[in-house]
Amino acid sequence: MDFRLTEEQRLFQQTVREFAEKHIAPRAREIDRKAEGIPEEIIKGMSELGLFGVTIPEEYGGSAVRGEEMVYALLTIHEIARADLSMSLPVYALLCLGWGYVAARFGSDALKRELLPRIARGEWFLGIATTEPSGGSDLANIRTHAQKSGDAYIVNGEKIYISGVVEAAQRGGGHLTLFKTAPERGTRGMTFAYVPLNSPGITTQKLTMMGRMGFSTGMIAYENVTVPMQYVLDAENRGWYVLMEGFNAARVLVCAACAGGSERALEMSAEYTKQRVLFGQPLAKFEGISFEIADDYAKLEMLKNQLLKTAWLIDEFGKQPQAVTRKEINANVAICKLTAPLLGVEIAKHVMMHYGGLGYTIETPVEMLFRGLMSYVVGAEGGANIMRIILAREFIGDVAIPYK
Numbered sequence: 568m569d570f571r572l573t574e575e576q577r578l579f580q581q582t583v584r585e586f587a588e589k590h591i592a593p594r595a596r597e598i599d600r601k602a603e604g605i606p607e608e609i610i611k612g613m614s615e616l617g618l619f620g621v622t623i624p625e626e627y628g629g630s631a632v633r634g635e636e637m638v639y640a641l642l643t644i645h646e647i648a649r650a651d652l653s654m655s656l657p658v659y660a661l662l663c664l665g666w667g668y669v670a671a672r673f674g675s676d677a678l679k680r681e682l683l684p685r686i687a688r689g690e691w692f693l694g695i696a697t698t699e700p701s702g703g704s705d706l707a708n709i710r711t712h713a714q715k716s717g718d719a720y721i722v723n724g725e726k727i728y729i730s731g732v733v734e735a736a737q738r739g740g741g742h743l744t745l746f747k748t749a750p751e752r753g754t755r756g757m758t759f760a761y762v763p764l765n766s767p768g769i770t771t772q773k774l775t776m777m778g779r780m781g782f783s784t785g786m787i788a789y790e791n792v793t794v795p796m797q798y799v800l801d802a803e804n805r806g807w808y809v810l811m812e813g814f815n816a817a818r819v820l821v822c823a824a825c826a827g828g829s830e831r832a833l834e835m836s837a838e839y840t841k842q843r844v845l846f847g848q849p850l851a852k853f854e855g856i857s858f859e860i861a862d863d864y865a866k867l868e869m870l871k872n873q874l875l876k877t878a879w880l881i882d883e884f885g886k887q888p889q890a891v892t893r894k895e896i897n898a899n900v901a902i903c904k905l906t907a908p909l910l911g912v913e914i915a916k917h918v919m920m921h922y923g924g925l926g927y928t929i930e931t932p933v934e935m936l937f938r939g940l941m942s943y944v945v946g947a948e949g950g951a952n953i954m955r956i957i958l959a960r961e962f963i964g965d966v967a968i969p970y971k
């Protein structure tokens with residue numbers, strides 16, 4: 568057993584940190600305030616470093632280290648999130664990396680040749696579209712459906728709160744989309760396929776959110792949209808299983824963003840409370856402050872270890888599926904996703920209070936972090952109660968599933 572990163576992973580992490588501190592951090596406030604998307608120079612710089620390709624195999628234009636894809640993706644998102652506390656760029660990147668990983672694992676050769684090199688070069692955006700107005704937590708009851716017509720599906724339905732609707736329209740790319748293909752078979756009758764956002768029959772509407780202002784969220788309506796069979800992941804009616812595996816990868820990266828952003832914020836608290844003098848002493852001398860920072864630091868370190876372990880488990884599963892059980896991965900991912908967003912918000916709240924009134928102004932990035940992290944608390948690949956249901960099922964057994 569070895570808990571350290573390899574020398575290559577450590578060097579990679581250092582390279583991403585240097586890039587992010589130099590090119591991303593100074594522009595985070597501008598990304599949030601302008602709400603005009605991620606500056607192109609940043610996307611270009613990231614793609615030159617190979618960051619959009621860490622989960623994509625070399626033969627499809629990526630830079631993946633075979634069997635270490637998730638660890639590299641985790642390091643990437645953690646470092647990007649330390650620099651952009653608004654969470655706009657971390658979410659943009661984690662969707663491309665997470666769902667790019669899924670497309671690389673389950674896509675047809677034709678889909679991979681069309682999609683993956685463009686994702687790896689940072690040209691196109693790739694996201695996921697599962698949530699519907701009828702309820703994002705209850706995906707088994709989605710209404711979007713498709714009928715076969717020759718070598719394609721004709722898709723009808725509606726999705727809501729979908730990240731990247733503007734970016735996919737402007738840059739190219741689209742969303743891995745869940746729809747019913749055999750409604751009478753429940754989750755065994757669902758298909759998951761890539762749907763380009765510029766497909767005829769698609770209309771979108773941007774929603775105004777409270778955070779992540781540099782990255783869009785919106786609705787997608789599908790009216791008789793043709794989706795070629797070659798865009799299907801794995802096989803017809805296997806969508807639910809692919810989606811669940813995809814969620815595991817994406818959830819780890821969501822948590823990496825929470826850990827990276829809150830780590831940077833906690834460092835800011837340590838720096839600020841050392842130099843802020845009150846009652847004749849640095850604020851950090853008061854145990855009401857220093858013990859809170861110590862508690863947050865301890866919880867964050869535990870989360871980071873848990874994230875590395877979980878990324879490693881997913882990588883092991885990718886190399887040799889019989890080496891790791893799905894149950895083990897599901898439980899470890901749910902522990903991450905139950906913990907990370909809530910801890911991130913708790914840390915952001917503490918940091919804001921350590922800064923006092925200054926923390927409530929836009930002179931510090933803490934309020935941006937607070938707004939950004941809340942998106943992970945309310946949703947983003949499953950809310951906290953959904954994680955509790957998964958954990959209760961894994962630990963107690965099927966009796967603990969409330970809707971069975």
Ligand SMILES: Cc1cc2nc3c(=O)[nH]c(=O)nc-3n(C[C@H](O)[C@H](O)[C@H](O)COP(=O)(O)OP(=O)(O)OC[C@H]3O[C@@H](n4cnc5c(N)ncnc54)[C@H](O)[C@@H]3O)c2cc1C
Pocket residue numbers: 694695696697698699700701702703704705727728729730731776784942945946947948949950951952953969
């Ligand atoms: C900024 C943002 C970006 C998003 N991006 C995407 C995206 O790119 N693609 C996508 O598909 N979706 C996306 N979502 C949607 C997100 O995944 C959903 O918001 C989330 O799954 C919850 O669904 P809902 O909003 O419909 O809430 P609901 O399903 O209505 O749930 C409401 C609340 O009830 C809780 N709850 C639900 N069931 C139970 C239960 N059995 N027991 C106890 N509590 C329960 C939930 O945890 C939640 O807190 C995004 C959301 C946000 C806010």
